[in-house]
Amino acid sequence: MAITLDIARDNPNAPTVPAAASLLPGEEKPGLIGLNREELGEALGTIGVPQKQWRMRASQLWHWLYVRGVSDFAQMTNIAKDLRQKLDENFSIARPEIVSEQISVDGTRKWLFRFLPRGAGRPVEVETVYIPEEGRGTLCVSSQVGCTLTCTFCHTGTQKMVRNLTAEEILAQVLLARDRVGDFPDAHTPQGAIVPSEGRLVTNVVMMGMGEPLYNFENVKKALLIASDGDGLSLSKRRITLSTSGVVPEIFRTGDEIGCMLAISLHAVRDELRDVLVPINKKWNIAALLDACRNYPGLSNAKRITFEYVMLKGINDSNKDALDLVRLLKGIPAKINLIPFNPWPGSEYECSDWERIEEFSDIVNRAGYASPIRTPRGRDIFAACGQLKSASERMRKKDRDALTAG
Structure with missing residues (x-):
């Protein structure tokens, strides 16, 4: 017999995001998933990261997103806490x-x-x-x-x-x-x-x-x-x-x-x-x-x-x-x-x-x-x-x- 799971009910730890219908135009934070390394660097520049750090910081993000598979900036433990907070305030890496x-x-x-x-x-x-x-x-x-x-x-x-x-x-x-x-x-x-x-x-x-x-x-x-x-x-x-x-x-x-x-x-x-x-x-x-x-x-x-x-x-x-x-x-x-x-x-x-x-x-x-x-x-x-x-x-x-x- 096939099984259908109600994700929220059967797995309270499953990744979720707020219902999209509750977001008004302009409210959603830009996502970092899907950006190439150059674009990641440019995104970091918009929150004050010096250009000389873009390549290094983009590589860190790349590793956390695609090797470790994290969906929360707080898990990026080799990035300074204040930068993690800025990232969280300005960007999204949440799963749909x-x-x-x-x-x-x-x-x-x-x-x-x-x-x-x-x-x-x-x-x-x-x-x-x-x-x-x-x-x-x-x-x-x-x-x-x-x-x-x-x-x-x-x-x-x-x-x-x-x-x-x-x-x-x-x-x-x-x-x-x-x-x-x-x-x-x-x-x-x-x-x-x-x-x-x-x-x-x-x-x-x-x-x-x-x-x-x-x-x-x-x-x-x-x-x-x-x-x-x-x-x-x-x-x-x-x-x-x-x-x-x-x-x-x-x-x-x-x-x-x-x-x-x-x-x-x-x-x-x-x-x-x-x-x-x-x-x-x-x-x-x-x-x-x-x-x-x-x-x-x-x-x-x-x-x-x-x-x-x-x-x-x-x-x-x-x-x-x-x-x-x-x-x-x-x-x-x-x-x-x-x-x-x-x-x-x-x-x-x-x-x-x-x-x-x-x-x-x-x-x-x-x-x-x-x-x-x-x-x-x-x-x-x-x-x-x-x-x-x-x-x-x-x-x-x-x-x-x-x-x-x-």
């Missing part, structure tokens, strides 16, 4: 509010995080998912509140776009997840939690949550460069994957300026079908998308592009589709992730039969592409691929449907 935490029968965890409105008119919410496996713990991070792409098989696509997440909010998802699974020094892993048996508990980050990362390029870039900084969170760029539905002009920049792994949400081998499943295809078709992939910086057999392919019964799962997929990807160092469709309320699609998925996989494997079938995780808490949507949006839709029915 955790609205809920759900735990699947398979150990997958899904959090609903609430952030400040920042122009949206009311507090906004996003979902983030932690998937534990043997030897690795993968965090699925959101980049936007809602989505503009309206991919017809994806639940997130039914939620209207509200706003981009800031670099601070993207990084906050990583920090909060590490808080909750006990992945910072001196932190404790919750009793009974399913996590890797040794080493770091959050080993991989995938930008595959809510939103299209390349429609929020600058904030995503800034967050991922901080996440991969060797003196901080220190995630290898080979363990950071950005998934895009095909924003072709930003693909080269992703490799050149971020240097992370790339995943393409493909799902069809013909333009007429992809136009329906992934409507951005009408702007940049399959040929343009694959051309951008062939020119991805650093592309090699050691740095392959992952092509994601959701298996939809009677839609894109024939043997001909598999053969055409192999033909399309010829010459691109790639691997193919086959994703059994994860149902959600109101969807018109069905998942392909397991035997059909296995036969499709065999064809792709015989052509030399690694094509693992991504076993659905967290389906019972709507945490699987294509199922993310903020709980408040689900509730608002339920209320609208009830009014319409009445």
Whole structure:
């Protein structure tokens, strides 16, 4: 049975912030999470720290924020008390509010995080998912509140776009997840939690949550460069994957300026079908998308592009589709992730039969592409691929449907 935790009730020590709705415009203190070192130095200058100290003080803050994972200036014990007090009076490093935490029968965890409105008119919410496996713990991070792409098989696509997440909010998802699974020094892993048996508990980050990362390029870039900084969170760029539905002009920049792994949400081998499943295809078709992939910086057999392919019964799962997929990807160092469709309320699609998925996989494997079938995780808490949507949006839709029915 899946478990839903009321964070405030079940863990009185969980990180919280005042309800965003209680803050008036101009009242919130600027955050330090998400600033690069130069920006941290400039922020320190605004509270009177001499410029000759900026580099040293910024390094101290960087260590406390991203190595030690603290969310209270009082814990920064190698910084003078009067400076800590100034920092606390002028800046924030508090975590956002955790609205809920759900735990699947398979150990997958899904959090609903609430952030400040920042122009949206009311507090906004996003979902983030932690998937534990043997030897690795993968965090699925959101980049936007809602989505503009309206991919017809994806639940997130039914939620209207509200706003981009800031670099601070993207990084906050990583920090909060590490808080909750006990992945910072001196932190404790919750009793009974399913996590890797040794080493770091959050080993991989995938930008595959809510939103299209390349429609929020600058904030995503800034967050991922901080996440991969060797003196901080220190995630290898080979363990950071950005998934895009095909924003072709930003693909080269992703490799050149971020240097992370790339995943393409493909799902069809013909333009007429992809136009329906992934409507951005009408702007940049399959040929343009694959051309951008062939020119991805650093592309090699050691740095392959992952092509994601959701298996939809009677839609894109024939043997001909598999053969055409192999033909399309010829010459691109790639691997193919086959994703059994994860149902959600109101969807018109069905998942392909397991035997059909296995036969499709065999064809792709015989052509030399690694094509693992991504076993659905967290389906019972709507945490699987294509199922993310903020709980408040689900509730608002339920209320609208009830009014319409009445």
